[in-house]
Amino acid sequence: MMNNKPQNIKVNLENNKISITWSDAHVSEYSFSLLRHACPCAECRGGHDNMGQEPDPEVFTMPVEDSPRTHLVDVEGVGSYAISIYWEDGHQYGIYNWDFLRALCPCKTCRET
Numbered sequence: 001m002m003n004n005k006p007q008n009i010k011v012n013l014e015n016n017k018i019s020i021t022w023s024d025a026h027v028s029e030y031s032f033s034l035l036r037h038a039c040p041c042a043e044c045r046g047g048h049d050n051m052g053q054e055p056d057p058e059v060f061t062m063p064v065e066d067s068p069r070t071h072l073v074d075v076e077g078v079g080s081y082a083i084s085i086y087w088e089d090g091h092q093y094g095i096y097n098w099d100f101l102r103a104l105c106p107c108k109t110c111r112e113t
Contacts, residue, residue, distance in 0.1 A: 005098055009083070011075055016066075018075070020101060028105035032072050033064045035085060038104050041093035053097075055104045060111065 008021040016032045038059040042048050045056075071088035078084050082097040102110075 004102055005080075006101075009075070011072065013072070016070070016072070018072075022102065026105070026110075028101065028107065028110070030101075030104065030106065031064060033062075033066070033070045034059060034104070034106060035072075035096070036065070036070045036087060036091075037062045039085075039091070039094040040096060040100055041091075043093060044091075053099050053103065055100065059104075060106060 004022045004024055004026075006020045007023055008019075010019045012019070017029050018032070018035065019027060019029045021027050038055045039045075040051060040055075042051055045051050068088040069091070072085060073088050074086040076084050076086070078095050078097075082095045083101075084092065084095050086092040096104075105111075
């Protein structure tokens with residue numbers, strides 16, 4: 001587990017992205033589509049046995065989706081360790097913890113490590 005925590009989280013509804021500035025100054029930018037494809041909830045992951053800290057590598061190659069599934073309605077903090085995202089289609093079960101989000105960073109540097 002890393003000790004990296006967000007210093008700033010910004011939701012940009014015009015660009016359909018969330019950007020997180022981490023305590024090590026790295027900036028991760030996530031499309032709403034990527035976040036929904038990578039939803040860590042048991043329902044989206046196919047059961048509790050498939051839940052883990054690492055996102056499925058396939059989420060990085062999935063096409064960008066523009067539908068109620070990927071329209072963000074709200075983001076809420078979960079304790080001091082995660083965020084929960086509410087989607088327009090009513091889905092709201094994924095808890096995106098900091099380690100999972102950092103592992104989900106789509107930037108070239110993070111994808112090569």
